[in-house]
Amino acid sequence: MRVVPAFTVEVDAGTLAVHDLTPGATRVDVPVVLALHGITANGLAWQTLADELVRRHGVGGVRVLAPDLRGRAASRGVPGPYGIATHAADTSAIASAFGGHPVLVGHSMGAFVAASAAAKDPDRYRALVLVDGGLGFPVPAGRDVDAALSAVIGPAMTRLSMVFDSPDDHLAFWRRHPAVGPLLDGPTGLWLRRYLDHDLVEGPDGWRSSCMLEAVRADGRDVLVDPDTLAAATRAVEAGVPTELLWASRGLLDEPQGLYDEGRLRALALPPTLRTSEVPDSNHYSVILEPAAITRLADTVDRLLPDAD
Numbered sequence: 001m002r003v004v005p006a007f008t009v010e011v012d013a014g015t016l017a018v019h020d021l022t023p024g025a026t027r028v029d030v031p032v033v034l035a036l037h038g039i040t041a042n043g044l045a046w047q048t049l050a051d052e053l054v055r056r057h058g059v060g061g062v063r064v065l066a067p068d069l070r071g072r073a074a075s076r077g078v079p080g081p082y083g084i085a086t087h088a089a090d091t092s093a094i095a096s097a098f099g100g101h102p103v104l105v106g107h108s109m110g111a112f113v114a115a116s117a118a119a120k121d122p123d124r125y126r127a128l129v130l131v132d133g134g135l136g137f138p139v140p141a142g143r144d145v146d147a148a149l150s151a152v153i154g155p156a157m158t159r160l161s162m163v164f165d166s167p168d169d170h171l172a173f174w175r176r177h178p179a180v181g182p183l184l185d186g187p188t189g190l191w192l193r194r195y196l197d198h199d200l201v202e203g204p205d206g207w208r209s210s211c212m213l214e215a216v217r218a219d220g221r222d223v224l225v226d227p228d229t230l231a232a233a234t235r236a237v238e239a240g241v242p243t244e245l246l247w248a249s250r251g252l253l254d255e256p257q258g259l260y261d262e263g264r265l266r267a268l269a270l271p272p273t274l275r276t277s278e279v280p281d282s283n284h285y286s287v288i289l290e291p292a293a294i295t296r297l298a299d300t301v302d303r304l305l306p307d308a309d
Contacts, residue, residue, distance in 0.1 A: 003044060003198045005074050009067075009097045011090050017074030017223060018067045019043040021050035023092040024059040031305045032102040034095060034125075035066040036087075036110030038133070039219055040156045040211045042073035043197040045107065048188045048289050052298045062305065065102075067094055069113070071215025072196055082218035084109075084229045088116035092124060101126045103304050105297075107288050108133040112223050115232035115243075122239035125305035130245040131297065132177055132259055132287050135268055136223060136230040149220040153252060160213050163206040170207055179254040179283040188289050237271040244300055248293075250283040259284065 005017035021035075021043075033053065035046040043066035050064035069087055070078035080086070091113060095102055104125045106114030111134030118128045150157045164170040174196055175181045181191055201210045222229045237243045247260040267277055278298075282293040 002074065002200075003143060003194065005043075005068065006066075007097075009094050011070070011078065011093050013080075014070070014078035015075075016067050016070060016078060016090055016094065017043070018065055019046075021047050021064040021066055022055040022062060024058075030060065030063050030100075032098060032100045033062065033301060033305075034091065034098075034102040034104050035064055036091065036106040036113050037066065037069065037072075037103070038108030038110055039153065039223070040072075040160065040199075040209065040215055041107070041110075042068045042198050044073075044191070044193065044198050045288060047195065048107075048291075048294050049105070049297055051191075052294050053301065056298065056302065065094065065098060069090075069110070071212040071219075073206075073210050076201070076210045076212060080214065080218065082097070082215040082225065084112050084219060084232075087113040088120055091117040092121050095124055101306075103127045103129065103301060105131065105301065106128040106134060107131040108221055108284065109223055111245075112136070112229050112232065115236050118243075119232040119235035119239060120239045122176075122236060122241045123267070125241060126306065127242040128233075128236055128244070129297070129300055129304065130233060130243065132246070132248045132284050134233050134300050135245060135260070135265070135270070137264070137268075138194060138225060138230060143233075145217060145221045145224060148224055149216070150177045152220075152224075156252075156288050157216070160209050160211055160216060163203075163208050164200075165206055167200055167207060170200060175308045177253075179250075179252060179285045183286055183289050187291060192289060233274065234271055237274050242304060243274050244304075245274065246279050246287065246297060246300060247276065248282040248284050248287040249278055249280050252284040254283045 005022035007018040068075040104114040111130040
């Protein structure tokens, strides 16, 4: 059930799993995309993007590396401290291990990690692509973090405390999800099932998510209330990192209101060089899984990659 990662990278407290989603890219001069997943996700979330980039550039023409962030999936055993700053340091360790000048891509919480990594070490990264994340709206002081996380990520947070009878039982849970369920029967459904299975760990009482709850709480707290995390994208832009945001038109439960809209983005008073684009007819999950949305994302990445020839 668990996918064995292609590589491991040593960090301060353990070994991070890193998936090479584009096997065959062995030349040292191949452009690299370093892709970071969301708060309860794992690196296999990026397989659809990797496949599209391979279709465009050919086998060996681009490399997509996607870690399981600490506290998740094959990196579940890497202990805390957690938090966005720790993940940003892990990201820099991965970039150093593989060399080059990668384009950083992050989805949801991963976008905040990517922005923080780029802000702290702007010369290491070629560009920054934020996908439905990376720009935050502070939660009022005193509000319970777990309650706020549940309000934002809904069933994904609830799932962390659930025990499933089997991987099929877990899949049935996701089939009932209004934003994810329809995707399981779509053209990327096979990869989506593989990604969902990769999250599972088996215990004496059944199957449960690999995500460490304390990691999700610490990371969520930073995304919701940490000033440095919330300002990281602006700092990255000011440091000269080309940065783009792609935002989904619909939300985490496929509701009409997404995390962002034109009014919310105007209220953030973003730097004028931070390019923002809506991905129509997409929700928070389909924006990195559905073919039309992936085309938009791959177009953005292609603009920021160096000439591969």
